[in-house]
Amino acid sequence: MSETILIRGARILGGAAQDVLISGGTVTEIGTGLEAPGATVVEAAGHILLPGLVDLHTHLREPGREDSETVLTGTRAAAAGGYTAVHAMANTFPVADTAGVVEQVWRLGKESGYCDVQPVGAVTVGLEGKQLAELGAMADSAAQVRVFSDDGKCVDDAVIMRRALEYVKAFDGVVAQHAQEPRLTEGAQMNEGTVSGELGLTGWPAVAEESVIARDVLLAAHVGSRVHICHLSTAGSVEIVRWAKSKGWDVTAEVTPHHLLLTDELVRSYNPVYKVNPPLRTEADVMALREALADGTIDCVATDHAPHPHEDKDCEWAAAAMGMVGLETALSVVQHTMVDTGLLDWAGVADRMSARPAAIGRLAGHGRPVATGEPANLVLLDPAYRGVVNPAGFASRSRNTPYEGRELPGRVVATFLRGRATVMDGKLT
Ligand SMILES: [Zn+2]
Numbered sequence: 219m220s221e222t223i224l225i226r227g228a229r230i231l232g233g234a235a236q237d238v239l240i241s242g243g244t245v246t247e248i249g250t251g252l253e254a255p256g257a258t259v260v261e262a263a264g265h266i267l268l269p270g271l272v273d274l275h276t277h278l279r280e281p282g283r284e285d286s287e288t289v290l291t292g293t294r295a296a297a298a299g300g301y302t303a304v305h306a307m308a309n310t311f312p313v314a315d316t317a318g319v320v321e322q323v324w325r326l327g328k329e330s331g332y333c334d335v336q337p338v339g340a341v342t343v344g345l346e347g348k349q350l351a352e353l354g355a356m357a358d359s360a361a362q363v364r365v366f367s368d369d370g371k372c373v374d375d376a377v378i379m380r381r382a383l384e385y386v387k388a389f390d391g392v393v394a395q396h397a398q399e400p401r402l403t404e405g406a407q408m409n410e411g412t413v414s415g416e417l418g419l420t421g422w423p424a425v426a427e428e429s430v431i432a433r434d435v436l437l438a439a440h441v442g443s444r445v446h447i448c449h450l451s452t453a454g455s456v457e458i459v460r461w462a463k464s465k466g467w468d469v470t471a472e473v474t475p476h477h478l479l480l481t482d483e484l485v486r487s488y489n490p491v492y493k494v495n496p497p498l499r500t501e502a503d504v505m506a507l508r509e510a511l512a513d514g515t516i517d518c519v520a521t522d523h524a525p526h527p528h529e530d531k532d533c534e535w536a537a538a539a540m541g542m543v544g545l546e547t548a549l550s551v552v553q554h555t556m557v558d559t560g561l562l563d564w565a566g567v568a569d570r571m572s573a574r575p576a577a578i579g580r581l582a583g584h585g586r587p588v589a590t591g592e593p594a595n596l597v598l599l600d601p602a603y604r605g606v607v608n609p610a611g612f613a614s615r616s617r618n619t620p621y622e623g624r625e626l627p628g629r630v631v632a633t634f635l636r637g638r639a640t641v642m643d644g645k646l647t
Contacts, residue, residue, distance in 0.1 A: 221258055221637075223634070224238075225237065225267065226261050226262055226263070227263040228266070229564075230248070230267045231267070232563055232565060235250075237249060238267060240594040240634065240637045244594055245590055245591065246590065264601075265599060265600050266564050267597075268300075269568055269573065269585055269596060270302025270595035271300045271301040271548070271549065272571070272572050272576045272584050272585050273303070273305060274365070274394070274518060274578060275369070275522045275523075276306055276307060276523045276545065277309070277541070278292040278293075278307075278323070278335070279292070281310050282312065285527050286615060286616050287615045287616060289326035289330050289335060292306075293331075293332035295612065296332065297635070298612075298630060298633075298646055299521075300599060302333050302334060302584060302595040302634075302640075303333055303334040303335075303336060303576070303581055303584045303595075304333060304335060304545075306337050308366075309345055309369060309370040314337055314338065314339055314340055315339065315342070319337075321359050321361050324360060325360075332635070333640065336361070336365070336579060337361045338366065338367050338369070338394070339353060339366045339367075341353070341366045347368065347372075347374060348378070353385050353391070357391060364389070364391045364392065364579060364580040365391065365394055366386060366391055367393070369394065370396060372398040372430060373396075376433060379433075379434060379437055380440075380441060383443035383444075384441050391444070391580075392470075392578060392579075393443070394448050395430065397431045397447060397450075398495070399425075399427075403422050407493075407536060408421065409422055409482040413486065414482070424455075425454075427496055428454040428458060431450075431458050438468060439462070439465065439467040442468075444470070445468070445470075446469075447470070447472070449496055449522050450510075451496040452496075453502055453506035456506050456507065456509075459510075470517045472575075473510070474522045475544055476498065476620060477503075477504065478555040479551055482499060482500060483501075484498060485497075485498065485535075490539075491542070491620050493531075493535060494540050494542050495540040509561070511570060512556065516570075518574040518575040519548065519571050520575065521545050522541070522542075523545045524540070524544075525541075525543050525616030525618065526541055531618045542620050543609075543612070543617070545614065546612055549628060549630065550628045551621070551626065552570075552571065553627050553628040572585045595636060596633070597634075599628055600629050600631050603628055604625055607626055608622070631643065
């Protein structure tokens, strides 16, 4: 049984201070001057209360790469970052391309207890792009998969992509595309542009991303299905998604926190912590992504939390693995880039980091309003906090953050999963 908790004086979605009573896993009362004898009281003056965050794009690495992350350590990192649900990407070993593997990940999530884990199913067998995986069996499994992705790899065969889009319609699923034209990015090491030219590194042109997005929004429209674009990273991609939405097509898109803040100028350091797929782009791209997230062209923020062990990053640029951890810093980066800049208010953050991703993933019980009768999946944060990122304190098993030593605003004070605190006083329970 979950206990009774009284949150005192929190600003719900950044509004006026109110008290929130949680009991039996549900928000039971909201008002001022609430009393609840015997309840655990959380003093929250000046703190913001949002629905628990939902990530559409997390790499938990289990099964197969438990040296970088496990479902348990990854969900602890998620809770520490204010998340109550994450979608676990399919590029594990073995690949999550059968009902058996997605059910295994789903069950490990249940056992972890720190946040809900919704497995993503692979689109193709072994992520090889040649043969459709058992999409229907994964949808019908205990895990009830609704999001399918070969993330890490692009579904580059147009016929396979078309079949996947047609297939997922039967159970209201969505194909989440990692848009990367493989031939245009062979040997690519960073964004193609001025900096890659000066450094002599093989470039990764924006058109490699944009051409796949253009094809896929057209395909989704053609078959009347849903497509979701993973980690959009260029200004041109924004324009294509904006155009597709103007047509009324069922197209959604996500942006990562790092693409809202960091640029390819950082690659001049040759520090592999900045090596990521898609690559860090230019300042103009960053500004276009922020605007698109503010105006709703980009639906949501997704972390693309990609843990790697030290040895896979502690090497020369060309040999280093691509990816960054992100669960524990996402909310701070969004506050820094979107809220403190005046582009988005806290209600907007609740929409882009909770309601929209839950809706895209068809995830019941998450992304709900903070209101009486709703499940108590909540995050309480202190927006006035300022701190320097220290990866030694991460709950994640990996430390490959691009923000080490950087001051970022905001701190998760408490996270509640169905009324039970997974984080309290800024610490995992
Ligand atoms: Zn990806």
